[in-house]
Amino acid sequence: MVGRWNLLILALNLSIVIVLSETECPDGFNLSRRKCVDIDECEFDEDNSEGLCGNDAVCHNTFGSFHCSCEDGYRSTSGAANFSAATSVKCEDFNECLEDGGLCGPNASCFNTIPQYSCICEAGFKSTTGVESFRNGDNITCRDMDECQEENVCGQNATCINTQGSFNCVCNAGFKLKSGHQEQCEDICMIGTTICGYGTCYHGASGHYCTCHAGFTNYGHKGSRCTELNCDVFNDKISLTEEFHVARDLVKQLKESCLELTVSENPKELDGEEILKQLLSVIDNLLSGGAFKDNKKVSIFLTMVEETLRFIGPFIKAPWTAITSTHADLKLLVKKGDDFPQGTKTFSTKGAHLNISLKTAAGEPSYYPGFTTVSHLSYANLEDSADGFFSGMKRQEEQSYKINSKVVTVTVSNRNTSHLKEPVILTFDHLKQSNELSHTCVFWDSSKEGGSWSARGCSVLTSNPNYTVCSCNHLSSFAVLMALHEIEDTFELQLITWVGLSLSLICLFICILTFSLIRSIKSPRTTIHLHLCISLFIANIIFLAGISRTENRVGCAVVAGLLHFFFLAAFCWMCLEGIQLFRMVVLVFNTSFKTLYMMAGGYGVPAVIVAVSALANAKGYGTKRHCWLNLELIWSFFGPVCVIIVVNIFFFLITVWKLAQKFSSLNPDLDNLQKIKVFIITAVAQLTLLGTMWIFGCFQFEGAPIVISYLFTIFSSSQGFLLFVMHCLLSKQVREEYGKILSICCAPGKKSYSGLNSSHTSKARASKSTQDTGESRI
Structure with a gap:
């Protein structure tokens, strides 16, 4: 009986639960026909101006709920792809062009928009479909535009050459881009009367060419400017032959070549490297014979070397030439081309270094001949021949000089080097190192009484026991002199001298x-x-x-x-x-x-x-x-x-x-x-006794220490007593x-x-x- 009642009570409870479950549904569901049906919250989003998810966001319904995501071109502030509307997360625009540098592909530029972005082809390119803008994924690329297909884009005196994204106009032979006009070519001979320098410009099938006036040359290069060529420097063969007979053949050859250049329209090409070897051979022969001991000979020798280097410079083919012989070390630079040279070059030879601006070497741009040459020549023992000629120096009382460096010759293609706008810098290694010697930068002046060293136009930038740095505003042959001073008398030395000599x-x-x-x-x-x-x-x-x-x-x-x-x-x-x-x-x-x-x-x-x-x-x-x-x-x-x-x-x-x-x-x-x-x-x-005295005497002329002076005075004044x-x-x-x-x-x-x-x-x-x-x- 009890069991029946229990079963009755259980059935009653189950019926109550079923009734209750059919009348209530969980969140996100509605009761429909006794069933819980999912609610689409996003349908109600249309009635809200900001929507459930906020601006620039999209609502996504799920079973029993929903979530939000940002529209294309926007990114949530949390960084997550999905977020809940109940949070403070918002959607913000981001720059796709910065995120991906290659987003638009080659030859296109990316521009950020709100939202999204746009791809536009760069100048000189166009899209394969012809549209102005596109986006990645549209299967559109940018290809080069051939501007040369357009009619007369470069004019009749130039040829158009297409390039990636652009084009170039190359003037035909004999024409040059007109100043201030990128696409107009004008006859070179019409641009200016100085195009040929000291010559007449003509227009030919292969371009322009210059016919030089008498006394001027373009060294056989018809398209180059004509410059003056003075052959008189080689005329004085008689005195040169008398002084240096070994130079006779070289000077004769140089004179004949010089005259041919100034009178012939088609002079024969000279072998500059071969003439350089001949020059160094002459230098070796002359310097191996001992010191000249004649300032006129030194002047003749240096003039011959300078004029030879200046004359043969344009005929050197290699940009850099370095030749070393027994008594000479030469570095020579040749730069050819229509563009006026820029920059500074450094030359190093035995005992000396040169820094010179190529603008200085080339001269005035209006008279630029189409080439620039710089030569730097160091002599092995010319200081022995050139020592002692100091009449051009302003001396202090009881002061004398002695060469304390190698002698070097510097020449350039620029003919006007008497006063340079930018000085040349020369660094000389000292032959004798001393802390007590003063040094002077000098050049060889052939106009001073047959030839003398002079400090005019040269100054010392810095000097130490090992080297001296010189600045000179002209070009010639240079060296460094050390100043020698006789010992100064003092009362003590005079007293020792008088007492000792009297005894x-x-x-x-x-x-x-x-x-x-x-x-x-x-x-x-x-x-x-x-x-x-x-x-x-x-x-x-x-x-x-x-x-x-x-x-x-x-x-x-x-x-x-x-x-x-x-x-x-x-x-x-x-x-x-x-x-x-x-x-x-x-x-x-x-x-x-x-x-x-x-x-x-x-x-x-x-x-x-x-x-x-x-x-x-x-x-x-x-x-x-x-x-x-x-x-x-x-x-x-x-x-x-x-x-x-x-x-x-x-x-x-x-x-x-x-x-x-x-x-x-x-x-x-x-x-x-x-x-x-x-x-x-x-x-x-x-x-x-006597030898020691004069050994000390040898050191009295170069700023000797005072102890040496006293020893010399004591020995010299007391020699009679000691004998x-x-x-x-x-x-x-x-x-x-x-x-x-x-x-x-x-x-x-x-x-x-x-x-x-x-x-x-x-x-x-x-x-x-x-x-x-x-x-x-x-």
């Missing part, structure tokens, strides 16, 4: 009396010492009396010449001493010179050197501050001195070697060998004679000193070898 004069006078009056010590060697002291004595007197007497030019030159002579004589007598020792040891003992030969060597040789120096450069004797040799002539003294020192060292080395052999022999003559040993020691000491000590006080025999003289002077009642009248008895019994040598041990 030396007293000591030299005692030496002269000793070697001339004491007969017991007379020998060939003491004769040499006597004349050495006489030379130094006279030189020191002249120095004290006249070294500063510069008010009289002639008198000062005489003083300088006498000092030159007597100082050289002192070294010559010192050289004779070395030769005398050599003869005594190496040849035969006790061998001596004849007095006449010694006088010829001691005084004749210096007289010849001074005479030759005076004839070669008389102005070299005397300076503005001292009556001594100027810096241009100073090596007429230092040169012989160096030779004498080297010769004496050679003789002393051989003498010492032979003396050592004699000491090692079985039966040596120890007495004579010992004396010769002493002689060698004193001779070497004497050479060291007295070496040859008199340190000689036992001389000291003995001095002792006898003093004993007689102190005891007047005794017999007179026999040494002043006749040889002492003991000396008479001395051996002949002792008399010849005349000295005892130290």
